[in-house]
Amino acid sequence: MSGPNGRFAAVFFDLDGTLVSERTGVREARAAIGTRLNELGLYHKPASAFADTVEMVIGGILEDNDWQWPLWLHSEEWVRRTLAVAEVTVSEDEFRELNQVYRDERSDRAEAIQGWPEALAAARTHGPIGLITNYNDGPMQREKIRGAGLEGEFDGVYISGEVGIWKPEPGIFEHAARDLGVDPRDCVHIGNNIQSDVEGALAAGMSAVLVEEEDRPRPAGLNGDAAWCEDLLGVAAWLRGG
Numbered sequence: 271m272s273g274p275n276g277r278f279a280a281v282f283f284d285l286d287g288t289l290v291s292e293r294t295g296v297r298e299a300r301a302a303i304g305t306r307l308n309e310l311g312l313y314h315k316p317a318s319a320f321a322d323t324v325e326m327v328i329g330g331i332l333e334d335n336d337w338q339w340p341l342w343l344h345s346e347e348w349v350r351r352t353l354a355v356a357e358v359t360v361s362e363d364e365f366r367e368l369n370q371v372y373r374d375e376r377s378d379r380a381e382a383i384q385g386w387p388e389a390l391a392a393a394r395t396h397g398p399i400g401l402i403t404n405y406n407d408g409p410m411q412r413e414k415i416r417g418a419g420l421e422g423e424f425d426g427v428y429i430s431g432e433v434g435i436w437k438p439e440p441g442i443f444e445h446a447a448r449d450l451g452v453d454p455r456d457c458v459h460i461g462n463n464i465q466s467d468v469e470g471a472l473a474a475g476m477s478a479v480l481v482e483e484e485d486r487p488r489p490a491g492l493n494g495d496a497a498w499c500e501d502l503l504g505v506a507a508w509l510r511g512g
């Protein structure tokens with residue numbers, strides 16, 4: 271039994287861009303890379319200029335991908351590309367350090383998106399709540415959950431880097447459902463990425479909800495089997511059958 275007027279055996283959420291803002295604190299964390307480069311004497315512009323270059327690099331990639339974040343675009347990748355565009359050469363040790371600076375700043379500044387208490391409360395009326403998130407660095411993702419004040423909200427946390435399966439592969443959705451003792455066909459997954467969240471969940475037999483990513487329009491090509499909500503309050507209403 272599933273659907274907005276039925277009951278789900280469990281409700282799963284994506285993290286980044288769904289429950290945790292991809293806006294708040296992100297620019298500061300990117301600028302922190304510029305600050306560290308300043309300290310190393312490798313970059314002579316303001317740290318904010320480095321953040322501008324990161325945004326330009328990522329913006330160009332997103333524009334080419336219907337404003338969907340490509341699965342291969344990890345922080346190491348955009349740091350490497352931004353350094354190339356900014357014409358900054360670093361050693362491999364420095365490169366690792368710069369990525370760590372970003373990870374530390376990002377988790378410290380993590381902020382949950384408005385409407386999350388309502389969405390999780392509505393999910394709780396169905397059953398257990400799971401988190402299914404694509405990230406290669408499990409400890410950092412758990413730090414981000416803690417930093418955003420979401421620790422303890424989930425009955426299961428499934429991070430690709432720890433599970434060894436990445437969305438949209440159905441295996442990670444099946445793994446999460448099995449772990450919570452439910453059938454994927456009785457579950458719903460809510461996320462902000464058409465490919466990893468919606469297509470992946472549908473392939474695993476789950477229902478799927480695409481929640482609009484902050485200030486990005488409803489994308490073209492949404493599978494007709496998926497629901498769409500403009501924000502987390504919309505998700506809460508959908509889960510309550512409204």
Ligand SMILES: [Mg+2]
Nearest residue numbers: 284286287462
């Ligand atoms: Mg996401």
